[in-house]
Every structure is written in structure tokens, then in C-alpha cells.
Amino acid sequence: MFIDEVEIWLMAGSGGAGALTFRTEKHVPRGGPDGGDGGRGGSVIFEVDPNLSTLLDFRPGKKYRAERGENGLGKRQFGKHGPDLVLKVPPGTQIRDAETKELLSDLAHVPQRETLVQGGRGGRGNVHFVTSVHQTPKFAEKGEPGEERRVKLELKLLADVGLLGYPNVGKSTLLAAVSAARPKIADYPFTTLVPNLGVVRAADHHHFVMADIPGLIENASEGAGLGIQFLRHLERTRLLVHMLDVSGLSGRDPLEDFAIINRELAAFSEDLASLPQVVVFSRVDVLADRTGLVALREHFEALGLEVFPISSVTSEGVRDLILHIWTRLQALPKDLPKLSGVVHITTNSRDDEDPRRFTIARNEEGVLVVSGKGLERAVAMTDMGNEYAVRRLQRQLERWGVFAKLKTAGAQEGDSVRIRTAEFDYVDEDAWGLEEAGEDDEGDDAV
Ligand SMILES: Nc1nc2c(ncn2[C@@H]2O[C@H](COP(=O)(O)OP(=O)(O)OP(=O)(O)O)[C@@H](O)[C@H]2O)c(=O)[nH]1
Ligand SMILES: [Mg+2]
CATH class of the missing domain: 3.40.50.300 (P-loop containing nucleotide triphosphate hydrolases)
Known part of the structure; x- marks a missing residue:
């Protein structure tokens, strides 16, 4: 038995950004929000092709990318979805996470298809963030980043x-x-x-x-x-x-x-x-x-x-x-390798994405690192250059219990807190004796 193997990167497409636009009409200087949603990013999907018998067509180390979704536009127009990237593999191909070696997929039979990395959701346009109080939300969501993963494809070869x-x-x-x-x-x-x-x-x-x-x-x-x-x-x-x-x-x-x-x-x-x-x-x-x-x-x-x-x-x-x-x-008839069948992908479960599920750990530089798939996604979808978007994120973090848990974890005034790429200083509101902040409660939504 001989094993054909190759390591490659899978990069799903990110979602397109939601649009931040307002209606423009002849006699209305500034109409209501009309920013449409971004399109979903393409996923990377593997498909069994009975005509293949080796992995020779994959280039080691190459990044296989699905396209990103297009951005939303004004007049509530949706961005187009990014097309999926479909990679064909011979029957009997096993796919493992290159780091953890976890078996992600066992592609034994035709017409098996398996999505290995999901495209990101499109960001929502500003029309979604209208509330009774705030009719003109001045922010929109960015698209969700596509998943990425380094995988190893393995095929046990039988001689023809x-x-x-x-x-x-x-x-x-x-x-x-x-x-x-x-x-x-x-x-x-x-x-x-x-x-x-x-x-x-x-x-x-x-x-x-x-x-x-x-x-x-x-x-x-x-x-x-x-x-x-x-x-x-x-x-x-x-x-x-x-x-x-x-x-x-x-x-x-x-x-x-x-x-x-x-x-x-x-x-x-x-x-x-x-x-x-x-x-x-x-x-x-x-x-x-x-x-x-x-x-x-x-x-x-x-x-x-x-x-x-x-x-x-x-x-x-x-x-x-x-x-x-x-x-x-x-x-001549082909004797397909006898394999266990489908192994379901254990990661990517929607449970992991609940933003209320996160962990806090202090790293060697003393930074409090908050990790959790759902939270990280919310941060990635926030336009950090837009103060309204940042304020909404703060309210979400509050609602998901991030500040309360930071305090329990021993966060001190002035500590650095990091969630994915976003870093901010911890402010202990109780210590300041601040009353309920309600003045900027605009455009919130129930996610
Ligand atoms: N001139 C010539 N010599 C060849 C050719 N093919 C093989 N040889 C020579 O024949 C000899 C034996 O070749 P191998 O390929 O080792 O033969 P084999 O059948 O694998 O031998 P075993 O492994 O011992 O069973 C070597 O010296 C080769 O260089 C050919 O097409 N022309
Ligand atoms: Mg020989």
C-alpha cells in the first residue's frame, strides 16, 4: 500500500459588506437608510470524482480560494454571492486538519460532497438597524470573514x-x-x-x-x-x-x-x-x-x-x-477502496458560534484575550473606523456578558483587552459610579 498525500490551504470567501446608504430623492435632502446586504462568500467544497485516481493535480502548499461575496448597494440591493469552489478528488480520499490531524472527511463514494470551509455571511446593510428612536443608522456590518484551514489530503493507492x-x-x-x-x-x-x-x-x-x-x-x-x-x-x-x-x-x-x-x-x-x-x-x-x-x-x-x-x-x-x-x-471495473463511509465534520458547529460562549485568558504580555467564535465574528463584522458601529459592538459585548466576566476574571482599570484584532482598554464602570448609559442607544438589534 502506498499513500499519496498533499497539504493545501482552503480559504472560503468573505461575505460582502452591507451598504451604508440613504435614499436620495429630488425634494428630500436626506431620506431614510436603504443600504442592502452584502452577498455570502463562496465555500470550498470537495466532491468525489470516480474518474480520478490520484491527488497529482493538487499543488502542495497552494491556497485554494473561493471568491468573496459582493458588497451590498444602495436602494436595498443585495450583493451577489461568491461562487463556491468545488475541488474534485478520487474516491477514497481522506481529509485531515493539517495541524490537529483530526479526520474531517472521508470521501469514499460517489456522489459524496463535503463542505470543508464555509463562506462568510454577507454584512447587513444599514436598513436593518433602524429603530423607533433612530431612523438613520449611520453604520452597516462588514462581511463575515471566510473560514480558512490547512488540510492534508491522503489517498491510499491501489495499483491499477x-x-x-x-x-x-x-x-x-x-x-x-x-x-x-x-x-x-x-x-x-x-x-x-x-x-x-x-x-x-x-x-x-x-x-x-x-x-x-x-x-x-x-x-x-x-x-x-x-x-x-x-x-x-x-x-x-x-x-x-x-x-x-x-x-x-x-x-x-x-x-x-x-x-x-x-x-x-x-x-x-x-x-x-x-x-x-x-x-x-x-x-x-x-x-x-x-x-x-x-x-x-x-x-x-x-x-x-x-x-x-x-x-x-x-x-x-x-x-x-x-x-x-x-x-x-x-x-475494466474498478475495485473501490473499502472505507468506513462518511465522517461528519465535528467543527463548524453552530453551537460554537454562540457569542455568549467565550473564554478569557491573560497572555504573557498581560493582555486579556477574549476568545470565542461568535464574539470574534461580531468583531470581524464591525467597521472599526465607524464610531456608530463601534458603539453598537460595545453594547453587544455588554449584553453577552463580556464586561461582567472580565471583571470576574480580575480585570483592572486600564488593562488591555483583545478580541481577535480589536484591542481596547478595560474601563471599570462600577468604579466610576456611572449611571446607566442610555444616551447612545441607537440602532440596536436583537442578533
Ligand atoms: N538496452 C536496454 N536495456 C534495458 C532496457 N530496459 C531495461 N534495461 C536494462 O536491463 C537491466 C535490468 O533492468 P531492471 O529494470 O532492473 O529489470 P527488472 O525486470 O526490474 O529486474 P528485477 O528487479 O531483478 O526483476 C538493467 O541493466 C537495465 O538498464 C531497455 O529498454 N533497453
Ligand atoms: Mg526490478
Whole structure:
């Protein structure tokens, strides 16, 4: 088993900002508020695509971003939603949080789809903040930031194709020529001691996995040579590429080799012996005279087998072989990896977003850091450059019990308090003996 893995960033789009606008009419110098809402940001969604079999199309470290929502406009016009970004993955892909290693999603089957990071809500326009007292709210919400997350995609690869043949026929050389795998290659038998897997690209987005195992010899099924235990690695492949050395360098007879290996296969497993095979004549570049290949080829073709003369050294015939394999694979049933099924994403739960759920901790600089998803979101959606918006935030913090809890946590007059990127000084209102502040109670809303 071989694991294909890649780490990437997922960045959902932020919501668009709500508009801060007022109606303008000919004879009304300043009409009521009419700022529309911002659009929702796009989410990043994974979708199972049965035509994929590797993660090669993902660029390690790349940021995959969904678009942000558009801002709201005057006349109560909504901003457009940002489109979602849909990333396609092969069946069997598991997605983990890159830091915590928590399994976020197990994409086993078609047509499974999973949202990994949510786009931000659009900010509300100022029309939402009208109250009986304040008819002209002079602020609007910013859009909610999109979620971000670094994830690791993992795929356990099953080989689609197995390379079969006597030792030293050039199996590892072929794998190295068509994939990024770097198996050991040498001019003696049993160079390969453990199986190698490589991902072969037939065309853009068309890949298959090829396994190279140690060479087989007569009586392998009884333990000769390296034995037959490696044949297990070919059991779940769909197609065997049977390589025969036709160069004469080995002094062996390709027809005899073919018969011997097939006998060993049958002795190991009927299933394996009944897999379709493609015959490859290897090391043809060595032959000065190829007339002998004609009869050999006819022999295999009479058995209904396709024959490909190749040289991994000069590349002759290699491309044709790969394309043929790809075409054959399309027609063969695929054994999907058996996985546990859907794992539901445990984070992103709406419970975490209750602004009344937060924690307070003093960091090493003595700053009181207030953390909580809902609170942080409210801060992110506040336009800090707008005094009315800031005042509304203060009232919300009061209502959610932030000041009371700061006091319990031992906050002193003048302490710095931080919520996400916003920092302010703590003011102990009781110590000042301030009466209920009601004078700026405008445009509040029940969130
Ligand atoms: N001239 C020529 N030599 C080749 C070609 N393919 C492989 N060879 C050589 O043949 C020898 C054996 O190649 P390997 O790829 O190690 O053979 P193998 O089938 O993997 O051998 P085992 O791992 O021992 O089973 C090496 O010296 C290669 O350089 C070819 O197309 N042309
Ligand atoms: Mg080898």
C-alpha cells in the first residue's frame, strides 16, 4: 500500500459588506437608510470524482480560494454571492486538519460532497438597524470573514496495473521511465526486493497506478527465488503487463518464460491468472535484426493478446503502451477502496458560534484575550473606523456578558483587552459610579 498525500490551504470567501446608504430623492435632502446586504462568500467544497485516481493535480502548499461575496448597494440591493469552489478528488480520499490531524472527511463514494470551509455571511446593510428612536443608522456590518484551514489530503493507492515478468527483463526501468518512482535498476536478477508503485500520467487528469514487483521464476509458487508472496500485491490490480525480454541478452526463450510465469500465477491464484494481460517485448533497441519478432508477435496475437515492442531506453513504443493501458482500464471495473463511509465534520458547529460562549485568558504580555467564535465574528463584522458601529459592538459585548466576566476574571482599570484584532482598554464602570448609559442607544438589534 502506498499513500499519496498533499497539504493545501482552503480559504472560503468573505461575505460582502452591507451598504451604508440613504435614499436620495429630488425634494428630500436626506431620506431614510436603504443600504442592502452584502452577498455570502463562496465555500470550498470537495466532491468525489470516480474518474480520478490520484491527488497529482493538487499543488502542495497552494491556497485554494473561493471568491468573496459582493458588497451590498444602495436602494436595498443585495450583493451577489461568491461562487463556491468545488475541488474534485478520487474516491477514497481522506481529509485531515493539517495541524490537529483530526479526520474531517472521508470521501469514499460517489456522489459524496463535503463542505470543508464555509463562506462568510454577507454584512447587513444599514436598513436593518433602524429603530423607533433612530431612523438613520449611520453604520452597516462588514462581511463575515471566510473560514480558512490547512488540510492534508491522503489517498491510499491501489495499483491499477501490475508489471509481471522474469527477473532482469526491465520492469523497474519501465516504471522509472513513465513515473516519478525511482526503483533500483541493475543488470542482474532480483534487483527489486520490495514492490514499487508509481503514478503514471496518460494525459492531463488521466492517471493510473502501476506496481513493479520482484521478478518471478519457475517454481516461485513453491518458494523459489524471492517466492511468490509479492503476487499478493497484484491481486487487486485490474490489468497485468507481462514483460518478456526479446533482446536475446538473457539467453532465455520468451515463449517459455511466458508459459512458466502463467503456470506460477495459476498455482498462486485463479483470480490472478484470469486477469487480462498485455504482452510487452522489452529491450527491442538491442536487436539489430527484428525479423524474429514477427512470428513471436503472431503467436501472441493468435491467443488474443495485444503486443507492444518497447525500449525504455530510447522510449520507442512506450507512449503507445501507456495510452493502450489507459484505454483498457477505462473498460475494466474498478475495485473501490473499502472505507468506513462518511465522517461528519465535528467543527463548524453552530453551537460554537454562540457569542455568549467565550473564554478569557491573560497572555504573557498581560493582555486579556477574549476568545470565542461568535464574539470574534461580531468583531470581524464591525467597521472599526465607524464610531456608530463601534458603539453598537460595545453594547453587544455588554449584553453577552463580556464586561461582567472580565471583571470576574480580575480585570483592572486600564488593562488591555483583545478580541481577535480589536484591542481596547478595560474601563471599570462600577468604579466610576456611572449611571446607566442610555444616551447612545441607537440602532440596536436583537442578533
Ligand atoms: N538496452 C536496454 N536495456 C534495458 C532496457 N530496459 C531495461 N534495461 C536494462 O536491463 C537491466 C535490468 O533492468 P531492471 O529494470 O532492473 O529489470 P527488472 O525486470 O526490474 O529486474 P528485477 O528487479 O531483478 O526483476 C538493467 O541493466 C537495465 O538498464 C531497455 O529498454 N533497453
Ligand atoms: Mg526490478
